[in-house]
Amino acid sequence: MEDKKIKEAVKKKYSQMAKEGVSCCPTCGPDVIEQARTIGYSREELKSIPEPAIMGLGCGNPTALADLKEGETVLDLGAGAGIDVFLAANKVGERGYVIGVDMTEEMIKKSNEIAKGNGYENVEFRLGEIEDLPVEDNSVDVIISNCVINLSPNKLKTYQEAHRVLKPGGRILVSDLVIEGDLPEDIMKSFEAWAGCVAGALKKSEYLDTIKKAGFRDVEIVSQNTFYELGLDKRLVEKIISVKVRAYK
Numbered sequence: 001m002e003d004k005k006i007k008e009a010v011k012k013k014y015s016q017m018a019k020e021g022v023s024c025c026p027t028c029g030p031d032v033i034e035q036a037r038t039i040g041y042s043r044e045e046l047k048s049i050p051e052p053a054i055m056g057l058g059c060g061n062p063t064a065l066a067d068l069k070e071g072e073t074v075l076d077l078g079a080g081a082g083i084d085v086f087l088a089a090n091k092v093g094e095r096g097y098v099i100g101v102d103m104t105e106e107m108i109k110k111s112n113e114i115a116k117g118n119g120y121e122n123v124e125f126r127l128g129e130i131e132d133l134p135v136e137d138n139s140v141d142v143i144i145s146n147c148v149i150n151l152s153p154n155k156l157k158t159y160q161e162a163h164r165v166l167k168p169g170g171r172i173l174v175s176d177l178v179i180e181g182d183l184p185e186d187i188m189k190s191f192e193a194w195a196g197c198v199a200g201a202l203k204k205s206e207y208l209d210t211i212k213k214a215g216f217r218d219v220e221i222v223s224q225n226t227f228y229e230l231g232l233d234k235r236l237v238e239k240i241i242s243v244k245v246r247a248y249k
Contacts (some may be wrong), residue, residue, distance in 0.1 A: 001099070003153040006200070007129075010151050011104055017055065018081070018106035033058030039175075039242075040064055049086040050118045053111070057244040060175025062144040063087040065222055072141040075165065077130045077158070077174075078102055078148025082111035082123070088144065088242045089123045099140070101133060107116040122181045131157040134166040143172040148202045149241075159214035166249040172216065173246050178204040181239050204241060216247035 017219050030087050046054060068074060068091040076085050079100025088098045101107055110218045128134035130145075133153050143162050146168055153225065160210030162172055179201045187198060202210065204221075210223045211219045222244040 006153045007103070013103075014080070014102075015106045017057075018104060018110050043220060045087055048090055049083065050114050051058070052114050053082040053086055054081070057146040057147065058083070059174060059177055060244050061087075062146050062173050062175045062244070063081040063091065063243055066142055066144050066171070066173040067173045068092055068096075068142060070092060073139065074098045074142045074144060075133075075135060076100045077133075077143060077145035077162065078151070079111060079125060080107050080146075082114055082125065083173040084144055084146055085123050085125070086118075086120065087110070088113075089120055092122070093123060096122060098123045099135065101128050101130060101135070103127070103129045131161060133165055135159045137164055138167050140165055141167055141170050143174075145172075145174040145176070146178055147176060149174060152235070153200065155202065155207070155210050156213060159211050159216070165213045168249055170249045171246060172248075173222075173244065174242050175242065176207070176241055177201045178241050179239050180204060180205045183239070184235050187235075192220050198240065201240070204243065207243070208245070211245065211247050219245065222246050 002026060017183055017216050034131065035056040036054055037043065038060055038211070055081055068088055070093040072092045073096065074088045074092060076088065076098065079085050082100055085100040086096050091112045092098060099110060102111070115123050115125065128133045130148065142167060144172060149155055149158055166172065170216055180203065182196070183214045208219055224241055224243045
């Protein structure tokens with residue numbers, strides 16, 4: 001499958017979501033608040049940020065495990081409507097700064113409107129692809145990402161870009177989907193499955209090796225769990241794994 005066509009399918013899906021609130025991944029649900037809670041967000045966290053930023057997406061809560069500190073600069077890969085950006089902004093405080101990058105113009109428009117309407121001055125949303133980040137070298141302390149890197153057709157390039165923009169000693173904490181075993185061929189060739197966070201997922205060992213090849217050290221899985229979602233193709237049961245991975249530059 002061509003990388004360009006994969007990106008077009010993903011962009012189309014998330015543009016639709018930004019405009020209409022259509023769900024996408026096997027981790028998504030109709031009750032966005034409840035869905036956010038099931039993947040690791042607390043009631044207190046969800047109440048602390050603008051509700052429009054909560055879209056019921058993701059496969060974890062990277063801000064809970066990133067050990068964010070006041071004054072740090074944070075980058076969110078695939079920020080969407082900004083749920084993790086706003087949570088991170090609350091943690092790093094006025095002296096800190098959070099950048100969200102997303103390739104979907106509709107998501108950037110939505111997140112910027114939320115930030116402006118709620119008085120967030122320590123956040124910025126930039127249009128761009130995670131394989132070619134609009135961010136300077138060695139400029140951020142922490143990178144977070146939530147169920148997005150699996151959507152990239154070039155994960156090594158994505159992690160190389162993450163390594164480039166991190167300061168020496170900086171860390172990355174991502175929540176993402178990986179697989180165990182092999183996916184059915186029809187799913188592997190489905191653009192809908194790519195946009196739905198499934199077809200692009202790597203095997204767990206390959207995913208970790210990709211991070212190491214990009215130059216990161218001390219790569220470890222902080223936690224993981226298997227998804228048992230209603231409506232999920234029965235052939236995928238027990239094959240889709242949510243992992244939370246931490247690594248350092």
